[in-house]
Amino acid sequence: MRSETRELIDTLVGFDTTSRETNLPLIEFVRDYLERLGVASQLTYDDDQRKANLFATIGPVQVPGIVLSGHTDVVPVDGQTWDSEPFTVSEQDGRLYGRGTADMKSFIAVALAMVPDMLRRTLRAPLHLSFSYDEEVGCIGVHRLLAEVARMPVKPSACIVGEPTGMQVINAHKGKQSVRCRVRGKAAHSSLTQQGVNAVEIAGELITYLRRMSHRLRDEGPRNPAFEPPYTTVHTGIVHGGTALNIVPEACEFEFEIRNLPEQQPQTLFEELREFSARRLLPEMHAVDPQSGITWDPMPSYPALACEEDSDVVRLAKRVSRSNVVGAVSFGTEAGLFQDTGIPAVICGPGSIEQAHKPNEYISVSQVEACERFVGRLLDELGK
Numbered sequence: 032m033r034s035e036t037r038e039l040i041d042t043l044v045g046f047d048t049t050s051r052e053t054n055l056p057l058i059e060f061v062r063d064y065l066e067r068l069g070v071a072s073q074l075t076y077d078d079d080q081r082k083a084n085l086f087a088t089i090g091p092v093q094v095p096g097i098v099l100s101g102h103t104d105v106v107p108v109d110g111q112t113w114d115s116e117p118f119t120v121s122e123q124d125g126r127l128y129g130r131g132t133a134d135m136k137s138f139i140a141v142a143l144a145m146v147p148d149m150l151r152r153t154l155r156a157p158l159h160l161s162f163s164y165d166e167e168v169g170c171i172g173v174h175r176l177l178a179e180v181a182r183m184p185v186k187p188s189a190c191i192v193g194e195p196t197g198m199q200v201i202n203a204h205k206g207k208q209s210v211r212c213r214v215r216g217k218a219a220h221s222s223l224t225q226q227g228v229n230a231v232e233i234a235g236e237l238i239t240y241l242r243r244m245s246h247r248l249r250d251e252g253p254r255n256p257a258f259e260p261p262y263t264t265v266h267t268g269i270v271h272g273g274t275a276l277n278i279v280p281e282a283c284e285f286e287f288e289i290r291n292l293p294e295q296q297p298q299t300l301f302e303e304l305r306e307f308s309a310r311r312l313l314p315e316m317h318a319v320d321p322q323s324g325i326t327w328d329p330m331p332s333y334p335a336l337a338c339e340e341d342s343d344v345v346r347l348a349k350r351v352s353r354s355n356v357v358g359a360v361s362f363g364t365e366a367g368l369f370q371d372t373g374i375p376a377v378i379c380g381p382g383s384i385e386q387a388h389k390p391n392e393y394i395s396v397s398q399v400e401a402c403e404r405f406v407g408r409l410l411d412e413l414g415k
Contacts (some may be wrong), residue, residue, distance in 0.1 A: 037127075039066075039143050041119075049106070054103045063098050070088075089159075089160070090121065101139045101162055103164055126395050128392065129393075132392055133393065159408075168198075177305060190344070197383055198379060198401045200357045200378075212327055229280055230283035283360050291335060333367050334368065334371055348379050350408075
């Protein structure tokens, strides 16, 4: 592993960029690092100016190039027991421990460490660096970055997202649609339940319907053996409702998600749930109180990725990775959003998703070195 790469991993991990925190110190460090090398960056901010994406280009801007994309935020360490300081890299037995080492600051560090190599080359097509905020909470930041990319006179031709895949080329992942459901009932004394609309029970019926939908998808498909599990999943994760046992609850809300195969539209499943609520639940609720109801609030979501194996970006990634194998993963990335913007994308990055989000997160030094070789061969492909 290059000393520059290791130094950058140490520095990037040292920034606490948990999604609830600002990522500006990291982004400003990267901006200044690139500026010292003569590379300009474009920053796009969130509404509160607390977070930013960074986009930079190395090479000719008049021809389409390749994006190296990564996210700067990490998941919390709250409640986890670590054997070392999570925001300080420690090395042991060929592994680098620290929050974000696998997911996915090592990839960003490799890309940044090799910028001098990029500048020394005469590239026939540019490399773009794309670093976004709030990926871990629904790929939020990259939407604004992609809006700027869409306005570029010459858009990139392809994207490589450096999420941890063990440097295997991944050309498909599931999508995710998340929804918050709010049930508005009518309060009443629990001895007079007929006078109230029990929001918790209505929410329970909706959650039960989602559970049955999940089992149906598991048992009847559609199925795609490239994924684990090989079917679309439905999951309810948060429920809040009620104030006291002797009060018919007036309000309840819950959050659920659909993680869909690329060939299945999550909106169809969501509309099935809405149709059930309109047909079976709302008439009963309105018979007691016309002001009761059910509302649905979309939450951060992202589309599935399905990049054809014979596409240029997949062929390029296979050549650069020295592998003819492609795969699929069930976790999501910004790759599907790049694809929806007209930029074909694959995922290929160092480390294992099995280590992500856990205490004692780590990446092996050998994986970092494999990523360095990958980017080096990518430069060979883009060089004249």
